[in-house]
């Protein structure tokens with residue numbers, strides 16, 4: 001049986017992952033309307049991944065005898081200023097997600113729930129990877145600046161990258 005505090009922390013994490021999926025979906029849709037085909041593809045995939053993160057938590061909570069709560073979500077922004085703003089926001093968002101994951105891990109330890117602690121290690125590793133990818137993308141964008149040809153190539157590169165891949169060289 002899941003401890004009440006752990007269950008509530010996991011349900012909060014379900015909301016964070018769902019909200020992330022919705023947020024990246026809004027970014028993907030915006031990129032698509034801007035003709036940024038590669039960026040849109042990358043973000044649609046990222047949004048799907050976040051949904052998978054949410055589902056994995058839902059199943060875990062229910063399998064352990066808890067009750068997963070399907071949350072109400074805030075509407076994400078409709079517009080973004082630029083591709084740079086998107087990835088800056090994405091990185092900041094992922095850092096927040098990492099902090100939330102760490103909080104869940106902390107609660108597992110203080111409640112001595114080592115099974116959930118073990119389960120959460122997958123999220124710890126995933127966050128490391130996602131932050132690294134977002135940082136590499138941001139570094140690349142900073143090098144390109146507002147140069148149109150560079151942004152075109154960047155978008156094309158992203159088309160061949162999935163959020164699970166190694167960051168761009």
Ligand code: FEO
Pocket residue numbers: 017020049050053094097130
């Ligand atoms: Fe599942 Fe990127 O947080």
